[in-house]
Amino acid sequence: MPNKICIRKETKNRWERRTPLTPDNVLRLRNDQDISVAVEPSDLRVFPDEEYSDAGAELTHDLSGCDIILGIKEVPIHDILEGKTYLFFSHTIKGQKHNMRMLEKLVERKCTLIDYERITDERNRRLIFFGWHAGAAGVIDTLWAAGRRLEWEGVRNPFSSIMTAHEYSDLQGAREHMAQVGRLIATYGIPYSVRPFVVGITGTGNVSRGAQEMLDLLPVVNVKPEELPLLKKRKDTGNVIYKVVFEEKDMYSPVEKGAAFDLQDYYDHPQGYMSRFIDYVPYMSAIINCVYWDPKYPRLLTKTQVKDLYSGHMSPKLRVIGDISCDIEGSMEVTIKPTIPDSPVFIYDPWEDKDIPGWKGTGPVVMAVENLPAEIPLEASEYFGGKLMEFIPFLANAAFDGELKDLKLPKPLMNALILFKGDFTESYRYMEDLLNRRNDR
Numbered sequence: 001m002p003n004k005i006c007i008r009k010e011t012k013n014r015w016e017r018r019t020p021l022t023p024d025n026v027l028r029l030r031n032d033q034d035i036s037v038a039v040e041p042s043d044l045r046v047f048p049d050e051e052y053s054d055a056g057a058e059l060t061h062d063l064s065g066c067d068i069i070l071g072i073k074e075v076p077i078h079d080i081l082e083g084k085t086y087l088f089f090s091h092t093i094k095g096q097k098h099n100m101r102m103l104e105k106l107v108e109r110k111c112t113l114i115d116y117e118r119i120t121d122e123r124n125r126r127l128i129f130f131g132w133h134a135g136a137a138g139v140i141d142t143l144w145a146a147g148r149r150l151e152w153e154g155v156r157n158p159f160s161s162i163m164t165a166h167e168y169s170d171l172q173g174a175r176e177h178m179a180q181v182g183r184l185i186a187t188y189g190i191p192y193s194v195r196p197f198v199v200g201i202t203g204t205g206n207v208s209r210g211a212q213e214m215l216d217l218l219p220v221v222n223v224k225p226e227e228l229p230l231l232k233k234r235k236d237t238g239n240v241i242y243k244v245v246f247e248e249k250d251m252y253s254p255v256e257k258g259a260a261f262d263l264q265d266y267y268d269h270p271q272g273y274m275s276r277f278i279d280y281v282p283y284m285s286a287i288i289n290c291v292y293w294d295p296k297y298p299r300l301l302t303k304t305q306v307k308d309l310y311s312g313h314m315s316p317k318l319r320v321i322g323d324i325s326c327d328i329e330g331s332m333e334v335t336i337k338p339t340i341p342d343s344p345v346f347i348y349d350p351w352e353d354k355d356i357p358g359w360k361g362t363g364p365v366v367m368a369v370e371n372l373p374a375e376i377p378l379e380a381s382e383y384f385g386g387k388l389m390e391f392i393p394f395l396a397n398a399a400f401d402g403e404l405k406d407l408k409l410p411k412p413l414m415n416a417l418i419l420f421k422g423d424f425t426e427s428y429r430y431m432e433d434l435l436n437r438r439n440d441r
Helices: 021-031 047-053 097-108 133-150 171-188 204-217 225-233 262-266 303-309 377-396 409-413 431-441
Strands: 005-007 037-039 068-070 083-086 110-113 197-204 220-223 241-246 253-254 271-277 286-289 322-325 345-349 356-359 366-367 417-420
Touching: 005 377, 021 037, 021 047, 021 377, 037 047, 037 068, 047 220, 068 377, 097 431, 110 204, 133 171, 133 204, 133 322, 133 345, 133 356, 133 366, 133 377, 171 204, 204 345, 220 225, 409 417
Parallel strands: 005 037, 005 068, 068 083, 083 110, 197 241, 197 286, 220 241, 286 322, 322 366
Antiparallel strands: 110 417, 253 271, 345 356, 345 366
16 A cells, blocks of 8 residues: 655744645646545645645644655654654754754654755756745845835835735736836936946856846846956946856865866865955845855855945945845855844844844845745745655655665655664764764753
8 A cells, every 4th residue: 555645734934835745736646646645734835725625635634644744844843753754854964953853853753754955866966946936036035125225225226116025926926027127127227326236146056047037037237257347337337237147166266376266176175265255245236145055165255254345434335135045154144043024134233243123224134034935835836846746656655664775765765865764874874973962962
């Protein structure tokens, strides 16, 4: 008999309306694969419970009879059930402190954990993700913040009509409005006091692609990082937005003088490199940060650099940092806390090293919404469910009650298998040390 698959309701916060499988996905699984799915009722989920029941799903508040439990965000400790197989974004592989207790409970209760973030192909590329949608929503929220900041400065600007991403009825409505703003810029231009308006985007992955696609609805001119100091001399600075995309070679340089940048060497030996991103920051109006970051890598922008930037006689050009990556005190060290959709920004005070709610004050406005794709839940869920569907038949027929060596899952799912019946798999043994160090304190 196939494993019983269930979709749990999201309980992390009121903004999390996404789902791993849509009603249409559930209907196709039933009709095409003879796989049934149970659904825990939810008042928040973007798809009403009735749509799941109409698709043939069983609605149940009791998940104890489920074999495999699908979710999006972390499972609360008190909801973790003995011996179950869980799939969700666990946010544990970097040793995130706030989730170590949850990981410990999964171990204690002999659970199996598959992390979506680690479902990768042979080139280590993620196969199931919300990155594109994070990028798209992040640009909307960052430009919204730019509009509010400029208004506070007394600058009438075309970004003032932009809403936050969650305020649009759907992604198509957001696109149409962004295109409308683009037409205003093309016709009436950017205010003289903020020309040229330059948006820098760090990284080239899925998050960056989503950000660029949304930004490109405006009249965009692409420039290279080395062209930034020359933009003021151009004659077309008024009716366009300048977009500059930074690759690793643009952002980092070897510590050793005279050495050339080598991408693979940077990945293998990040301690031998330093950030040179600050060289470009004075020329940018907004930064959209889309890079993956780990503590072993150098920070792109430090608190000290930001303090120096804002200590001059004139206010810097930089108004907003849209930190889509949202690593706390990570690549953008001024991201000192995450934010939520209805309060998405704060001012970073570089002298007091603290946040000031809103967009009024001295220092950059920081947008750091930690679950940006949840702001466009319909389209994000449809995309994610379409990707996950490929793996559901393998999950439904896997022998999770047997031995690890007999577990017949495709390689991408095995890549993501962090725990098997409470034991760390070979690739994730280092996480056992993280738990041990936590318990030794």
